[in-house]
Amino acid sequence: TQLLEQSPQFLSIQEGENLTVYCNSSSVFSSLQWYRQEPGEGPVLLVTVVTGGEVKKLKRLTFQFGDARKDSSLHITAAQPGDTGLYLCAGVIGGTSYGKLTFGQGTILTVHP
Amino acid sequence: DAGITQSPRHKVTETGTPVTLRCHQTENHRYMYWYRQDPGHGLRLIHYSYGVKDTDKGEVSDGYSVSRSKTEDFLLTLESATSSQTSVYFCAISVRGCSGTAIYFGEGSCLTVV
Numbered sequence: 001t002q003l004l005e006q007s008p009q010f011l012s013i014q015e016g017e018n019l020t021v022y023c024n025s026s027s028v029f030s031s032l033q034w035y036r037q038e039p040g041e042g043p044v045l046l047v048t049v050v051t052g053g054e055v056k057k058l059k060r061l062t063f064q065f066g067d068a069r070k071d072s073s074l075h076i077t078a079a080q081p082g083d084t085g086l087y088l089c090a091g092v093i094g095g096t097s098y099g100k101l102t103f104g105q106g107t108i109l110t111v112h113p
Numbered sequence: 114d115a116g117i118t119q120s121p122r123h124k125v126t127e128t129g130t131p132v133t134l135r136c137h138q139t140e141n142h143r144y145m146y147w148y149r150q151d152p153g154h155g156l157r158l159i160h161y162s163y164g165v166k167d168t169d170k171g172e173v174s175d176g177y178s179v180s181r182s183k184t185e186d187f188l189l190t191l192e193s194a195t196s197s198q199t200s201v202y203f204c205a206i207s208v209r210g211c212s213g214t215a216i217y218f219g220e221g222s223c224l225t226v227v
Contacts, residue, residue: 006155033216042203042218043156088155099146099207099216100171103155 003027006089006104013079014112021074021107023089030092032072033101034063037086079111116140117219119204125225132191134222136204145187146171146205147179150221156203162187194226 005024013019023032031050035043047056049065049072056063060083062075076083086108090101116139126132136145144163148156148171158171160179168179176198180188191198204219 004155009153040220042205042220045215045217048214090156099144099205100158100161101156101216102172103157105153105155 003102004089004091004104006107008107009105010108010110012110012112015080016078017111019076019079019109021087021089021109022071023073023091023104024071025091026070027091027093028069030069032065032069032089032091034072034074035088035090037088037106043086043088076109079109081111081113084109084111117204117206117217119202119219119222121222122220123223125227126194128195128226129193132194132224132226134189134202134204134224136187136189136219138185138187138206140206140208141184142206142208143184144207145181146207147177147187147189148203148205148218149173149200150203151200159189159202191224194224196226198224199226200224 003025007022011019031048033048034046036046037043047063049063052067052069054065060077064073072089086106088106089104118137120135146161147159149159150156157173159173159177160168160171162168162181165181165184178190202222206217208215
């Protein structure tokens with residue numbers, strides 16, 4: 001059973017479109033992180049959200065943590081081909097070490113020029 | 114990249130043989146982790162270490178052992194490799210900074226067990 005359900009698993013869109021990726025769980029997370037991974041490389045941390053209801057923006061990317069800290073979303077505005085990659089959400093339960101992450105299955109995003 | 118180096122980057126081995134993957138870090142971080150990544154599963158924690166000779170099991174530890182005799186090196190060993198252990202293995206460290214804790218991953222070690 002996947003603790004973190006990420007959707008959609010695949011997303012293929014045209015340049016300029018908007019998109020949202022969702023990360024849902026029945027468990028409460030003390031924090032949640034979003035990563036981007038390119039082929040042949042390790043995941044790279046984009047953002048950490050800690051407070052329920054928190055919204056963080058990183059240029060065209062907007063991250064939201066649910067009020068109950070059980071879900072999160074990543075919204076990309078006006079997607080560009082450079083946004084293509086694997087997006088992963090990962091959560092920390094309780095007071096465990098920040099490196100003991102539970103990952104979602106990932107969303108493979110392809111942005112066509 | 115937080116000074117993380119994984120070796121080997123690619124390895125093909127036969128079923129039943131022992132395999133050791135090495136993670137080396139240059140910045141004296143206390144916490145180190147080994148994850149495996151498989152399609153449809155994201156990354157799953159195998160083992161982690163919170164200091165020299167201090168290690169613990171993660172979510173998918175069966176068939177794997179680790180050792181940390183020095184702060185800078187964290188070794189992952191497959192005592193007798195099986196085809197189900199074909200995967201990409203990532204080492205990670207956690208770093209506490211002014212804006213919170215960040216996790217940095219190595220570039221991965223692709224292991225194929227034939």
